[in-house]
Amino acid sequence: MQTWLKPDLARTAATTAATWLKPARRGDFLRFEAVTPRIDTLGRLGELEVRLATTRDDVKRAQKLRYKVFYRDGHAIADAPTLLARRDKDVFDKFCDHILVIDHAAKPTLSGKQRVVGTYRLLRQDVAEHHGGFYSDDEFDISALVERHGNLRFLELGRSCVLPSYRTKRTVELLWHGIWTYVRRHGIDVMIGCASLAGTDPDRLALPLSFLHHYAAAPAEWRTRAQASRYIAMNRMAKETIDPKAALRELPPLIKGYLRLGAFIGDGAVIDHQFGTTDVLVVMPVAAIASRYIGHFGADASRHAA
Numbered sequence: 042m043q044t045w046l047k048p049d050l051a052r053t054a055a056t057t058a059a060t061w062l063k064p065a066r067r068g069d070f071l072r073f074e075a076v077t078p079r080i081d082t083l084g085r086l087g088e089l090e091v092r093l094a095t096t097r098d099d100v101k102r103a104q105k106l107r108y109k110v111f112y113r114d115g116h117a118i119a120d121a122p123t124l125l126a127r128r129d130k131d132v133f134d135k136f137c138d139h140i141l142v143i144d145h146a147a148k149p150t151l152s153g154k155q156r157v158v159g160t161y162r163l164l165r166q167d168v169a170e171h172h173g174g175f176y177s178d179d180e181f182d183i184s185a186l187v188e189r190h191g192n193l194r195f196l197e198l199g200r201s202c203v204l205p206s207y208r209t210k211r212t213v214e215l216l217w218h219g220i221w222t223y224v225r226r227h228g229i230d231v232m233i234g235c236a237s238l239a240g241t242d243p244d245r246l247a248l249p250l251s252f253l254h255h256y257a258a259a260p261a262e263w264r265t266r267a268q269a270s271r272y273i274a275m276n277r278m279a280k281e282t283i284d285p286k287a288a289l290r291e292l293p294p295l296i297k298g299y300l301r302l303g304a305f306i307g308d309g310a311v312i313d314h315q316f317g318t319t320d321v322l323v324v325m326p327v328a329a330i331a332s333r334y335i336g337h338f339g340a341d342a343s344r345h346a347a
Contacts, residue, residue, distance in 0.1 A: 259305030267309030
C-alpha cells in the first residue's frame with residue numbers, strides 16, 4: 042500500500058486554470074467527459090513529470106507497473122486472470138484517481154508510450170462513499186474514524202510503487218509533490234492508507250511492529266483498530282527491550298517516510314496473504330505534517346510546479 046501538511050484549505054484553489062475530466066457515469070470504465078478546467082500535470086523535476094491518469098490506457102500502464110513490482114519482482118500471488126492480463130487491477134481502479142511519474146528521457150515502450158516509472162492510487166472520501174467505501178475498510182475500521190471527524194475530508198493513498206532503478210530521492214520527492222498538489226487542489230484534511238511490511242509471520246516482525254506500537258501509535262482521537270476478524274497484535278515486545286535504531290532499519294522506506302512527516306499508526310496489524318505482507322494503517326492529519334515539509338514543497342505546492 043512513504044509519508045505526509047495543513048494548507049489553508051481553500052476549497053476552490055487551483056480549479057480555475059485547466060481542464061477537469063470525470064467518468065461519464067458509474068458503470069463506465071474510465072470514459073471521460075470534459076466538465077470544467079483542469080491541470081493534469083502536477084509537477085516536473087528535470088525529465089520526470091508527475092501527472093494524473095486521464096485515459097483508460099493511462100490506468101492500464103499504472104496497472105502494468107504494479108504487476109511488475111508486486112507480482113513479477115515481489116511476493117504477491119497472482120490468480121489466473123492476473124497472470125493472463127499481466128496487470129494488477131481491481132474494481133477500485135475504475136473510480137480512483139491515479140498519479141503517474143513519467144520519464145521523458147527514457148526509451149519509449151514498444152507501443153511508443155513514454156515510460157511510467159512510479160504510481161500512486163488516490164481515493165477521495167466523497168468518491169469512496171458513492172462506491173461503497175474505502176479499499177482499507179476490508180482491513181481496518183475506517184468508518185469509525187471518519188465518523189469521529191465528520192467535518193474533515195479524507196483521502197486514501199494506496200498501490201504505491203516505483204521501479205527499482207527509480208527508487209531515488211528525486212522520484213519519491215516528485216511523487217510526494219504530486220500528492221501534495223492534489224491535496225491542495227481538493228482541500229484534503231486527512232490522508233490514510235495501508236502500509237506494508239514484507240512477510241506474513243508477525244513473530245518474525247516483532248521488532249518493527251512493536252516499535253510502531255510503542256513509538257508511533259495514533260492518539261485517541263485518531264486511533265482506529267484493525268477489523269476484529271483480522272486483528273493481529275502489534276505489541277509483541279516490551280518497550281524497554283526495543284532498540285529503536287535496529288527497529289528503524291527493519292522498517293520499509295515508505296513507513297519511515299510517513300513517520301518523518303508526522304504520521305500515526307493505527308491499532309493492530311492485518312496479514313495480507315495475497316501480497317505476502319503484514320499491513321498497518323497510516324493516519325496523517327494534514328495539520329500534523331511537520332512545517333519543514335510544507336516549506337520544502339511550498340504551501341501552494343509551487344516547488345516543482347510544471
